[in-house]
Amino acid sequence: MLLLEGTFPFVAGGVSSWVNQIIRGFPEVRFGAIFLGSRPEDYGDMRYALPDNLVHLEATYLYEPQDNPPVMPVHAAPETMPMVECVHKLFETDMKHPDCAELFAGLMDEAGPDGKVSHEVFLYSPESWEFIKKSYRSRCTDPSFVDYFWTVRHMHTPFWRLREVAVRCPQARIYHAVSTGYAGILGVLLKHRNKRPFILSEHGIYVKERKIDLYQAQWLKDNRSVFERDPSRVSYFRQLWIRFFEHLGYVTYQAADDIVALYEANRQRQLLDGAPMERTSNIPNGIDIQRFAPLRAQRSALPPPVLCLIGRVVPIKDIKTFIRAMRTVTNHLPEAEAWIAGPEDESPEYANECRELAHQLGLGDKVKFLGFQKLTELLPKVGLVVLSSISEALPLVILEGYAAGVPTLSTDVGSCRQLVFGLPGEDEAIGASGQVVRIADPEALGQAALALLTNPQAWQHASEAAVKRVEKYYSQDMMFERYGALYEKNFKWQA
Template identity: 35%
Template sequence: MSNDDNKNEKEYDVCLLLEGTYPFVSGGVSSWIHNLIKGMPDLTFTAVCILATSKEKAEYKYEVPDNFVDPKIIYLHDHVDIKQSMFNKISKKNMQKMTEFHKNIDLLDIDFMKEIVTLFREGKFPLSELIHGKKTWDLLIERYGPEVNKESFIDYFWTFRFTHLPIFKMLPLELPKAKVYHTISTGYAGLLGVIARITTGRPLLLTEHGIYVKERKIEISQAEWIYHKNDDRFRVDSKLGAIQTFWIRMFEQLGKICYDYSSEIYTLYEGNKQLEILEGADPAKIKIIPNGISLKNFLGLKPEDHDYKGQTEFAVGFVGRVVPIKDVKTFLRACKIVALKIDKLKVYIMGPTEEDEEYYEECLNLVKLLHLENIVEFTGKVKVADYLPILDVIVLTSISEAQPLVIMEANCAGVPAVASDVGSCRELLEGRTISDKALGPSGIVTKVADPVGTGEAILTILQKPVLRKKMSLAGIERVKTFYKESDLNKTYLKIYHKHMKMEDLE
């Protein structure tokens, strides 16, 4: 794109950089983005949306606001026809810089990263040479270390190819022109943010709901598509194979680079801030901004004067994608414990089932194994507000969360929650500040992957109407006082306005 083209290109107020979320994937983060855009109708938003492959249908899951326009889609793992050319080689000097980049990525300063991006965008690292070239092959062999490495070279080769090709494709991309770039994660979206910051000089903002590197570590530890001799593992441990470690190191490095280039970093609670610092973020850049929800959508769904005494029929809800990180299987096992004590029980699992069809099938088989076919219903994606009036308790059994919107929505509606002790779930249910804690608990926190503890917590709430009443009222007051969406939108509007006026790199 020429300089004249850049001058004539449409400029947006905010360019969002999104990986696997809005508007093509539903979920808590996507809903947060949707509500943020709707709450600022006077700003124009565009987005670069990263999806895995064009084989997946890119269909809107939301009715996007009028001020969200011209989103651009990048398919991370689409096949690229790479033609070799004997006339398009990487110079020895530039290959030395690529080698230095790989060896010293933890020590990179801003100027060196800027130089690498500039060389890519000037065509000094042609894709054909990076994939097929002799110099790249030599670098790969050097990084592999055949003298000491016990892992399969074939696995290492394809891991290198699969992890680096998306990065090589992204570095030369032209991004929409915007006053502010805002990435909602590190990883590949964060890399786009770094490119934007380098090429435009405009501010880069980062908001992390869940810590991207942490979540990728969990997924990589569990992944069956990454070779590991012992794949019967639930949690991240210290004995990962070299291939898994390769993946994790890459995401750690992308995260550190994004932290370095971000003008400011926002996260949801203190625990996240500490994780970001451990991953290399500058503490001075980090600000905590809790999520909020629209009160009008949830207040009054269950009358505050509702009498829970004498109730014999109960409904339990689970809201979330049916994927391993949400640990639906622990929830199902907990429901079996509840069903043994309560005769009239209905369980709703509310969320998309198509994201991991194999895991969904495993959950269906577990339902049959536990003889819960007449109790459990997978609803698919639904409007949660339509179900909250009939629910007695909401349950989250995730092994990783940030600040789950569903807990705030349930609290606002007067529905107590049971949640695993991840992210800010404890703060949401027991309070964050002294005045918040004084309101009393609005649910019960349990251990991760603990079906017995989860089942007992559900039973405690269902079988103690006075306690459930107190939790209901505490949740309503907590959200009204501390988690209003209007306050969140005002905060981000001030942030955008401040950074829209900045012309240069800090």
């Protein structure tokens, strides 16, 4: 049972493509999938045809408007609040306690209609009210109790819905979450309820990505006066949400039987965030090289003056830096074009800002928004696959470009440096398959693009290195072999 937050089959992207790839790569295994999203209106139709061996799919929306239980006089059992306080105290002071995950899952057992921590008890009991007041007085540094109260309610609401999902979920032999966060917590609950193994594999580090989102979020309040604010300190409610996702991540790491990262730097980050070392491992992404290999023969002899960013048009991809870099590129290479191949519906406001920026820079005819494209038709026309992201893991689009013989130009995020220059030893000896520049530096991105596109010999060497690297280290057969061994080990797991 795959546990998926904001990804396959309703959202296109690298993680979704990987999920689709994994299901289809094991036709002898029956998969189920639970999609967790925010609200139905935030997603469109399915972006993927469902594989034949996907035998169960359900979607749950954690913040879908829903009537609360009717207001009623209700009291918590005497032992309820001490139990709640115990778990919160561990989160605040001793998250490394060996029983932290089990105590949390046990508390969630009591979140049912007949449990000690039912939704009614949380919403309406005087004991819950007193606990929230006590927490505000002891912890909150923001003067607004009203904002604290509603933040706590909003923050906790998904737990009752996650428990409902766990109760009705079909039993599986393995539960496999593709992130921490809410999907990871669902994995914790399912392992606890059904006594079956729980695998966690992370492409990006979920907590890190949520922190980026929260630092940029405009909806988080800071009610301190201008004289009370310390510019060096993050506002309380921003800190509260960050700690919330850190706690979810830690509980997930403690409960997971196997924790998979895509590359070593991410595994080290998992260890810092609380993952037990003995349960961690690295399994890089892999691609179907044979699908893209024939495209090499379709390339022109000289590097096409086309820079292509393949991905969602969202802030984390920093499309604006790519557009600004094109001002530098076209000043020296007037025939160059920037193609942006990816959906725009996830963040329409940001997509409009990107289009407006292109026009402001006089690049309206040079920056082309193509929407979703078939890579097999796109890549032979491309000189460079570009990633200007502020966060990535191990991007499949770089590997797919490599298989087609297209070098890459990337910001220094995730495993991109490893993909371009190789790991020490035989991988590094293959040579550079592109260039890496720092984040949010349009000038550096533009100059690096020119260095490759205006030097056919350098571009050809990078293309040859790209093909050698992907064929030796990043085939999907290698990835399937390692995940097959992981699944086989857990199929034999006994409660």
